[in-house]
Amino acid sequence: MLRIALIAHDRMKEQMVQFSIAYEPILEKHKLYATGTTGTKIMENTNLEVKRFLSGPFGGDQEIGALIAKNKMDLVLFFRDPLTSQPHEPDILALLRLADVHNIPVATNMATAEILIRSIDQGDLAWRDSI
Numbered sequence: 734m735l736r737i738a739l740i741a742h743d744r745m746k747e748q749m750v751q752f753s754i755a756y757e758p759i760l761e762k763h764k765l766y767a768t769g770t771t772g773t774k775i776m777e778n779t780n781l782e783v784k785r786f787l788s789g790p791f792g793g794d795q796e797i798g799a800l801i802a803k804n805k806m807d808l809v810l811f812f813r814d815p816l817t818s819q820p821h822e823p824d825i826l827a828l829l830r831l832a833d834v835h836n837i838p839v840a841t842n843m844a845t846a847e848i849l850i851r852s853i854d855q856g857d858l859a860w861r862d863s864i
């Protein structure tokens with residue numbers, strides 16, 4: 734079982750909901766985390782159980798970053814909005830930087846997220862279990 738963070742900016746939340754519905758059979762096998770509003774939307778639209786942190790602009794990205802730093806997160810699926818500036822951009826960059834520091838796979842759009850989620854279902858990320 735992997736620990737997966739699900740995060741979506743406002744304009745990408747509908748995509749995240751569709752993604753969660755489509756991949757619910759895979760996602761339900763793992764421990765899911767999300768920023769506040771993203772987690773609420775996923776739980777409203779699926780039967781998935783998601784541990785929610787604060788909303789992104791209020792520190793949720795930082796909370797997920799802290800789990801990465803402590804080696805308690807295995808995968809980040811972050812549907813970023815590339816066309817809208819975010820007041821908490823430093824927090825977003827900090828989260829992505831920590832993922833690179835700790836060599837955690839990150840998808841920043843749905844196309845990559847689909848590849849990663851299919852690949853973890855084939856056991857491609859099993860090496861994380863031994864870390």
Ligand SMILES: O=C(CO)COP(=O)(O)O
Binds near residue numbers: 768
């Ligand atoms: O802003 C976010 C990530 O940077 C997402 O936060 P919410 O899921 O609370 O909208």
